[in-house]
Amino acid sequence: MDFEHSDKVKGLIAQLNKFMDEHIYPAEEEHHAWATNLENLWKPWPGIEALKEKAKAEGLWNLFLPEEYGEFSAGLTNLEYAPLAEIMGRAPWSSEVFNCSAPDTGNMEVLAKFGTKEQQKEWLMPLLNGEIRSAYLMTEPQVASSDATNIETEIKADGDDYVINGRKWWISGIMDPRCKLLLMMGKTNPDAPRHQQQSTVIIPRDTPGVHIVRNQTVFGSLHSPGGEAELRLENVRIPKSNIILGEGRGFEIAQGRLGPGRIHHCMRSIGQAQRALEIMAKRVESRVAFGKKLSDQSSIRQDIARSYCEIEQARLLTLKAAHHMDKYGNKEARDIIAAIKVVAPQMAQNVTDRAIQAHGGMGVSSDTPIAYFFTLNRFLRIADGPDEVHMSQLGKLKIKEYNAL
Template identity: 80%
Template sequence: MNFDHTDKVKELIAKLEAFMDKHIYPAEEEHYEWVTDPANLWKHWPGLEALKEKARAEGLWNLFLPEEYGDLSPGLTNLEYAPLAEIMGRVPWSSEVFNCAAPDTGNMEVLAKYGSPDQQKRWLQPLLDGKIRSAYVMTEPQVASSDATNLETTIFPDGDDYVINGRKWWISGIMDERCEVMLVMGKTLMDNPRHQQHSTIIVPRDTPGWKIVRNLKVFGSKNSPGGEAELLFENCRVPKENLILGEGRGFEIAQGRLGPGRIHHCMRSIGQAQRALEIMARRVENRVAFGKKIADQSSIRQDVARSFCEIEQARLLTLKAADSMDKYGNKIAKDLIAAIKIVAPQMAQNVTDRAIQAHGGMGVSDDTPIAGFFTLNRFVRIADGPDEVHMSQLGKQKIKEYNEA
C-alpha cells in the first residue's frame, strides 16, 4: 500500500479543509441552535442549500461514489476517499453539504450498481444532484435484525404489483421532509435457502399503505431533521418495476451496500476522535488545577499519548481495508472491513471519553462537540451490524483459515 496521497487527493484535501475552515466550523453553533429548537422540528437548517451549492461549484461533490461508476463518479478509490471522509467526520452534519451523507450514499451505490436505467433516472439522478433524500428500510422490532435472515416483512407479488406488509424501526432520515424514497427489504421467496429469500424494492414516499408510527429518540435526542422512526406497512402496493435486481436478491444487495457503508462510518469516526484529541490537548494546556497546568499531570499525558496511538492504529487499519477493497473487491476485503468496524467506533468512544473527563463538567455539555461524538460512536457500534456479529463472523473465518493453512 502506498502511504503517500496522490496529487489529486492532496488537492482535494486542501480544498476540503479550506472549505471546512471557511464555511463549516463557523456555522456549527448556528446549525446546532437551529436543529435543537423545537420550533424547527423536522426542518433542515436554512443555510444548508447555499453551502451545498458552494461545495458542488468547488468540485467537492459525491466524493464517496466509487470510481467504477464512470461518469457518475469523481473517480476516487476507497483509499483516496478515506482522508476526505475523515475530514468531513469532524463535523458530522457536514457530510450532507458534500452529498456524502448516509443513508443516501449507500442507496446511491445500490441504485448505481443494481438499478435499472429507469430506476436510475427517476431516483439516482435526483440523489446525485442532492435534490432529495432517502431512507434504507431493513431493521425490524420483532426480530433480532443483526441476523437479516430473521426479517419478517413480506414483499409478495400480486398482479402487476408487489404488496408490502410488516413493521420496521430505526429507519434513519425518514422524518426529514426531503426524504422522498425508501429502499425496503423483506421476504418474497419463503421456500428458498435463507440467504435467497429476500428482495429489495423502491417505495416512493407518497405511496399509500405505510405510516410513521413514532419517532425514536437516541440518547434523548430526536436527531432532527432526519431522525429515526418506526414504520408500519399495511398492504402497501408498488409496481413490479420498482423491484431492484430481482426476487431473492435482497441479501446480496444489502451486503453490497453495507461493505462501503461500514468503512465510511469508520473514516468519520476517526475524524471525530482526532478532533476530540485536538480539543482535549488545547483544553488541558490552558487549565490550571492545584497549582499547575492539567497538561503537566502524568495521567493526562498518558491519555493524550494513548489516544494518539489508538487513532493512528485505527487510521492505518482503515486505509489497509480501503486499499484491499480497491484491489481485491469487498468480498475479499470482508475480514478487514469487519476488523475496522469493530475497532474504529470503540476507539472513538474511548478517545472521546478521555476528552470528556479532561474537560470536567464542560465535557458532558454541548459547549463542545465531544459529548455528541461519544454518543454518536456508541450508536455506530450497533449500526450496520453490532460489534458482536462482526467479531463472531471474523473469529469464525480466522479459525477456519488458520486450520486450513
C-alpha cells in the same frame, strides 16, 4: 502499501480543509441551535442548500463513489476518499453538504450498481444531484435484525404489483421532508433457501400505507431533521418493476450495501476522535488545578498519548481496509472491513470518553462537539451490524483461513 497521498488527493485535502474553515466550522453553532430547537423539528437547517451549491460548484461533491461506478463516480478510489471522509467526520452534519452522507450514499451505491436504467433515471440522478434524500428500511422490532435473514416484512405478488405489509424501526432520515425514496428489504418467498427469501424494493415515500408509528430518540436526541422512526407498512402497493435486481437478491444487496458504508463511518469516526483529541490538548494546556496545568499531570499526558496511539492504529487499519477494497474488491476485503468496523467506533468512543473527562462538567455539555461524538460512536457499535456480529464473522473467516494453511 504506500499510504502517501497523491498530489490530486493532497489538493483535495487542502481544498476541503479550506471549505471546512470558511463555511462549516463557523456555522456549527448556528446549525446546532437550529437542529436542537423543537420549533424547527423536522425542518432542514436553512443554510444547508446554499452550502451544497457551493460545494458542488467547487467539485467537492459525491466523492464517495469509487471509480468502478464509471459515469457516476467522482473518480476517487476508497483509499483516496478516506482522508476526505475523515475531514468531513470532524463535523458530522457536513457530509450532507458534500452529498456524502448516510443513508443516501449506500442507497446511491445500490442504485448505481444494481438499478435498471429507468430506476437510475428516476431515483439515482436526483440523489446524485442532491435534490432528494432517502432512507433504508431493514431493521424490524419483532426480530433480531442483526441477522438479516430474519427480516420478515411481507412482499406479496399481486398481478403486476407487490403488496407490502410489516413493521420497521430505527429508520434514519425518514422524517426529513426531502426524503422521497425508501429502499426496503422484505420477504418475497418464505420457502426459498434462507439467503434467497428476501428482496429489496423501491417505495416512493408518499405511497399510501407508509405510516409513522413514533419517533425514536438516541440518547435523548431526536436527530432532527432526519430522525429515526418506527414505521408500519400497511398494504403498500408498488409496481413489480420497483424490485431491485430481482426476487431473492435482497440479502446479497444488503451485504453489498453495508460494506462501503461501514468503512465510510469508520473514516468519519477517526475524524471525530482526532478533533476530540485536539480540543482536549488545548483545554488541558489552559486549565490549572491544584497549582498545576492539567497538561502537566502524568495521567492526562498518558490519556493524550494513548489516544494518539489508538487513533494512528485505527487510521492505518482504515487505510489498509480501503486499499484492500480497491485492490481485491469488497467481498475479498470483508475480513478487514469487519475488523475496522469493530475497531474504529470503539476507539473513538474511548478517545472521546477521555476528552470528556479532561473537560470536567463542560465535557458532557454541548459547548464542545465531544459529547455528541461520544454518543455517535456508541450507537455506531450497534448500527450497521453490532460489534459481536462482525467479530463472529471475522473469527469464522480467520479460523477457516488458518486451518487451510
